[in-house]
Amino acid sequence: MLEVRDLEVSFPSEAGRVAAVRGLSFDVGAGEVLGIVGESGSGKSVSALATMGLLPPQARIGGSIRFHGTELLGKSDVALSRIRGRRIAMVFQDPLSALTPIFTVGDQVAEALRVHDPKLAKKAAAERAVDLLDLVGIPHARARSASFPHEFSGGMRQRVVIAMAIANDPDLIIADEPTTALDVTVQAQVLDVLKTAQEITGAGIVLITHDLGVVAGVADRLMVMYAGRAVEQGAVDEVFGHPRMPYTLGLLGSVPRLDATEKRPLVPIEGQPPPMTDLPPGCPFTLRCPMAVERCSAEEPALEVVGPGPGGPEPHRSACWRSGDIERVEHDVAGAGADTAATLFGVRAPAPGAAGTDGRPDRPVVLDVVDLVKHYPVTTGSVFRRRVGTVHAVDGISFDIREGEVLGLVGESGCGKTTTLMEILGLEPPMGGRIVVLGSDVAGLGRRARVAVRRDLQVVFQDPVASLDPRLPVGDVIGEPLEVHGVARPQIRRRVAELLDLVGLRPDHANRYPAEFSGGQRQRIGIARALALEPKVLILDEPVSALDVSIRAGVINLLEDLRARLGLAFLFVAHDLSVVRHVADRVAVMYLGKIVEIGAVDRVFAAPSHPYTQALLSAIPIPDPAVERRRERILLRGDLPSPADPPSGCRFRTRCPLFVELDESRRRRCVTEEPPRAAVGSGHEAACHFAHAREVV
C-alpha cells in the first residue's frame, strides 16, 4: 500500500547540510502494523512527515513515496491535502500542543470530516464528531465535545487526535510516538484505543516509538533506524528473537525487563550517534560498536537479507558486516545460558556487595518519614487572595530506608513524588508528621546541625541540562559543594579527579564546560557532584527518565555500581517501574498523595496486592513479542482525579477495577472508609480493604 524507496531528506543548517534520512526504503501493507524504533534524531519523525508532505519548505527531499501506486513526492499542497486526513492520517507525539487552543474539540473533529466532505451538514458533522469522541473513550462525549483542549488532560487530548485521525476511515495511520508524553496507565489506554481504531477502520499503522515494549505487543513488522537509515528490518518475532545488528542487540539489552527473574546486567551503548552534517564513510555505528572491524569504518554495509521471515514474504534484513558472526555467538551462548547482547558488549554482572533486604531489621534507619503531610492552598484573585481549596499533595505517608538500601518511589505524574522529595530535602519542620534523617529529627535541627545533615543527604535531579551551570567548567561544578564546606583548593582538585574517575569520566574532563557533554555524561557529572561530600543518603529524582534508553542503561549500571561500592542508601524516585525493579530493593507505590503499597521489590512485582499496583504493572509493556501478546492488560478508567478534591474513602475507587466487581455492601466500605495500610506478607503492606495478590507480569 505504502512503498517508500530510497527516501533522502536533508535540511540546511549552519554546520552544513543535515542528512536526516539517508536512503530509507520500507513498505506497509494494508491492515499491517509496522513499528519503527530508533534513538532520538535517527530520522523517524522526518520520515513520517515526509510521507505526509508536512516537512518545512527548506527540506530537500529525494527518492520516492508511493501510496497505492501513486507518487506522493512532488504533489502540490492542494493535491496532498486531499489525501491527508482522508487516506493517510497522523497522530503526533505531544498531545498538549497538538490541538488548536481556540476551538472546541468537537469542532476540531467535525472539521476533519467537513474538510473532505463539504456537502456534509454542520449538524451531521457535529453528530459524527460526538460518535467518534465516544468511540475513542471520551466519557460524556456529547457534553465534552463543547470543551476546549485546555480542559482536557494529555491522555484525553491524544484520544481526540486519534478521533480526528480515524474520522475519515483512512487506509494508513502514522502514529509518531503517540504515547511518549503520557503516563504508563494512560499509555495503555491510548494504545488500546489505537488498536480498536485499527480494528474498526482496518487501516495499516506505522507506529513510531523509542520504547521497544510498545512495538512488541502490537507490531507485525519492525524496522530499526540509526543515523537516518534502516539498520534492521523484519518480522517482529524474528528481530526481537534473533537480532543481527549490534545496535538492535544493544537496544534490546539496554532496557530493564519487568519480567526478569534475576538481575541481569544492562547493556549500555556508550557514546553518541554521529553528527548528521558530515558523516564519516563506513558504518555510522562504528564508534559505538563493540564488534567493529577495520572494514566497518571504510565501507557502509547495505541492508542485506540475513534470514527468512517465518512463513511471510518479508525476509529478515540487517545492515552489518558481521551479522554472520552474531549468529554464531548467539548459537554458542544459547548453550551456555548466557545473554547474546551482554556477551557481545562485554558487560559484567553488577558488583556483588549490595545489601538488598537481607538482615534488614538489624540495620540502622537512615531516613525515616512518618505521616508526612504537605498541603498547598489553592487561591484565587490577584489583589485579595481568597483560599478556595487545598491540594492534598502529600497526605500522610510513611516509609523508612535502612543503611545501604534502595527504596524506589513510584507513581503517575501528579501523585506527590516530587513534593515528598522536596519536603525531605528542605530539612524544615513539615506541615504534619516527622522526617528523621540519620537519627536527627529535622524539626529540632539548629543551623549548624542542619548544615551537617545536608552534607549527608544529597540529591541528583532529573534534567541533567538544567541542573548544571553552563558557565562553570565541570571541575568547578563538581567541586562547588566542597568549596562551600571550606575544603582547601589542592584537596578539591584531587577529589574532583577522583570523583570523575568514579563516575566513569576522565580527569581531564574537569576543564570542559557542561555544553560539551552528552545527556548521559551530564547526568554523571550531576552524580559526581552529589557524591563530592561523601553523603550517606542519595535522593534521585527521575535520574534517567530524560535520557535515551541506550544511555540510560549506562547510568543505571553506574548507580548500581556506586551503591555497592560506597554502601549508599538511595531514595529513587521514578515513574518507570522496570527501572525501579532493576535498581531498588524495596518499592513504595504512591497514588494521590498516599502510599498504597510498599514492600520488597521481588514480592511486590511477583504478587502485587493493591489493584492500583496491579494495573500499573500490567500497563508496562514487556519488550518480548511472545510474552507481550499473551498478556492481559488491566485498563484503568479515566484520569487521575484532582488532588484538590480527592474521592472519599479509598482514593482509588473512582478508577479501581476491583471496585466495579464488588457487591453493594463492599462498595460502600470503599466509599466511606479509608483503607489502612495492612500487612499482606512479610514487610509487604497494601492499603486496600480487599487486597489479594494477583500475578500480572
Place this chain on the structure above:
Amino acid sequence: MVRFLLRRLLNYVVLCLVATFLAYSLASLTFRPLSTLQNRQPPPPPQTIAAKSAELNLDQPIPRRFLTWAGGVVQGDFGNTVVSAPIGEQVLSRAGTSLRLFLAGTLIGVTLGVLIGVAGAVRQYRPSDYLATLFSFLMLSTPVFVVGTLLKVVWLPVNQAAGTQILYFSGEVTAGFQGTFTESLVDRLQHLVLPTVAIALGQIAFYSRYQRSAMLDVLGSDFLRTAQAKGLTRRRALFRHGLRTALIPMATLFAFGFGLLVTGGVFTERIFGWFGMGDWLIVGVQQQDANIVATVTLFVAVLVLVSGWLSDALYAALDPRVRIR
C-alpha cells in the same frame, strides 16, 4: 466572562480616578497660576490678586480643591480656566478633534500592522520581510515629531507640483470654509490625511513587529501541523487556525499601543496645528492651569480605560481560556 469584564472595568475606573488625582495634585503643586497677574506692569492691586486666588480656590488644600473640581465634572462642569473661561465649552470640540485623529490612526495602524506582520512571518527572510523589518525599526526609533515634519517636507513639492493644496499641513478645516456636506467632508479629509499618516506609521511599525513574532510562533506550532494533517491546505490552516491564535497576544498589546498613540498625538496635533486635547495640554502647562491639565488627563485616562477594556473584551473573545475564569 461578563464577571471578568465587569471586574476589569472596576479596576480601570479606580485607575482613572487615581491618574486624574495625581495629575491634578502635581499640577497644583508646581503651577503658579497667579504669576501672570503678579508680574503685570503696573502691578494690579492686592485685592485683585486675592480675588483671583479665591476664585481659583487656592486657599484650600489640594485634595479639597480636587474634590470640588471632580464634583463639578460629575455634573458636566469642568471648572474654569485661569482666565475664567469655562472649560466645558471647549471639551467637546477638542475631544472630537483628537478622537478623529486617534481613531483613524489606530484603525489604520492595527489593520495594516497585523497584515504586514502576518505577511512578514509567512514570507520570512524574503526581501519583503526584510523591507518591513527595516521600516519598523526606522519608525520605532524615530520620534513622531520628526516623522511629522518629514512628511510635511516630502509633501510640499507634491502640492507645489499640483499647483493646489491636495493635502493640507495645518488645521483640521479650512478657516471659514463654506460648502455642501460632501465638500466639507472632502475638506476635512484633506486635512486629516497627513497627521493620520504621521501617527499611523508608528502604530503600523509597532503592531507589525509583534504580529510577526506571534505569527512565527504559530507557524511552528504543532496544532497547525495537526490541522494540515487533517486535510486542510496550508493556506486554509493558516487562516482558520493560525491567524486567530496569533491575534491573541495582540489584544493585550492593544491597550499598550494606544498609550503610545496618545503620547504621539500630543506632538502630532502641535505640528499640524490641530486644536485637540494634546494641544490643550501644552496650553494648560503654559498658562499654569491645573484644571486644563486635569481635564486632559481625565480624557486620556478614559481613553486608556476604554482601550484597556476593549483589549480585555477582545482577548476574552479570542481566547476561550480566559472566559472560563
